[in-house]
Amino acid sequence: MALQLYDTLTRRMQPLVPQHAGKVGIYVCGPTVYNWIHVGNARQLVVFDTLRRWLARTGYTLTYVQNITDVDDKIIARAQEENLPAEEVAERFLAAFLEDAAHLGVRPPDAMPRATQYIPQMIALIATLIEKGYAYAAGGDVYYRVRRFPEYGKLSGTRIEALASGARILPGEAKENPLDFALWKGAKPGEPSWESPWGAGRPGWHIECSTMSTALLGPTLDIHGGGMDLIFPHHENEIAQSEAAFGAPFARLWMHNGMVTLSGEKMAKSLGNVRTVHELLQRFSGDALRLFLLSAHYRTPLDFDEHSLEQSQAAVRRLKTTVQNLSFAASHAVQGEPAVAEAAKRCIRRLETAVSAALDEDLHTARAIAALFDAVHEANQLLQEGCGAEAAAQLVTALEDTAALLGLEGWAGQTEALPAEVDALVRERAQARMKREWSKADALRSRLSELGWTVEDTPLGPRVRRRA
RNA sequence: GGUGGGAUGGCGAAGUGGCUAACGCAGCGGUCUGCAAAACCGCGAUUCACGGGUUCGAAUCCCGUUCCCACCGCCA
Helix, strand or coil, rough: CCEEEEEECCCCCCCEEEEEEECEEEEECCCEECCEEEEHHHHHHHHHHHHHHHHHEEEEEEEEEEEECCCCCHHHHHHHCCCCHHHHHHHHHHHHHHHHHHHCCCCCCECCCCCHHHHHHHHHHHHHHHHCCCCCCCCCCECCCHHHHHHHCCCCCCCHHHHHHHHCCCCCCCCCCCCCEEEEEEECCCCCCCCCCCCCEEEHHHHHHHHHHHHHHHHEEEEEEEEHHHHHHHHHHHHHHHHHHCCCCCCCEEEECCEEEECEEECEEECCCEEEEEHCCCCCCCHHHHHHHCCCCCCCCCECCHHHHHHHHHHHHHHHHHHHHHHHHCCCCCCCCCCHHHHHHHHHHHHHHHHCCCCCCCECCHHHHHHHHHHHHHHHHHHHHHCHHHHHHHHHHHHHHHHHHHCCCCCCCCCCCCCCHHHHHHHHHHHHHHHCHHHHHHHHHHHHHCEEEEEEEEEEEEEECCCC
């Protein structure tokens, strides 16, 4: 069974068939860096990062490109508010974005082009569109002539006529038609600008993605992704630009993740109901947030509330505890029952099969997570029955591999070395227990807890871990 | 208005014709333990928004109803 993905354009599941066998070029619309990222942005990052991990695991070589919009109205507005150069605002929030992404276990993209680095290429693309009659300069701006592109609306399933009824031309715009959108915006005083054949100005938002994706991945992308709210007009406009200019399909597969809502309403900066990742990371682990974001299928809406996040935090704890307990068993040279070892192997096979089937079916992370916890449960049963060191080690590897696929990693199961002080207290407590000095043992346990360590008494001896 | 997507136990969330409706969290009872912790065992939706219908059989298909959300200016 090969990977099937839901394609927004054809509105059905499609097998992933890249242009070049074994290689996948993915372009995902990244953030406009004018603010901290919120949970909705995080969902997109985590979903597409998980896609990358799954593709890589199944043997694809990928080129994953995510752009950074670092020149735009909102950045300029913020810069004016704070009386700073726009460049500095962009720089600051780009750094914050990268930090948040790292905490969520999101790997850096292979390329992270920034709009301001591709101005000449954008100008060239706009010039091409003008030459071909798809764009026109007017009043210092350049607009795309939407009516010239008959397929306009194919991605979002809207007809030009339906759109036209609601559209209006704003004062100061010299559009031929209300639906036309800006490719180049003439500079207003005090705004960052670049020279162009049409005068000083800056690029429109949509043109950057057409330009940079083509520069890095060619005119046809294997997968183009983003949030569902970008389908119209952003991605529709990208298609119009790219297909008009290059005469090739812009993307072979369109993936869009669902929105995150807060109390049932879309979380959006413009609605002012955002919860920033930065703020949540003060109180929840990146793993918990990540598991929460993957707990529902990526195309369904996901309602954010802290209670759900707490539940995910608890689930992560269970996973980690099991891996640690298995590691503990693995570090003790115990000979297990052959039957248990066999059961462990079956458990691992089931896990791999189930996860693979789940992710192949439109990246169904919710089912993959369920399979992971099925395996956690089975592993705990085996541990209870007396799991040998070798089988325990195999289970650790299998659980960690699966968790890593979901981006939960870095908390390696191997028992970490104890600080000398902690080790001494653990030994002292073991002595006290041997002498049945319970109150002393309990006092030492409390002391360890204050130092941030949990000690559990098992048939194999004291099991120590960092307090959750 | 146009176009999409939803409604499943206390909460989150799988399941799209047929094993006892996954999995996680929370709760309750039990086992293990000096006490714990972790874990395990057991209990919990006679029912899948509501009303009809198709079928030997439906949460899953059809019709109708109610409610909710997203996109149609910016937004992941």
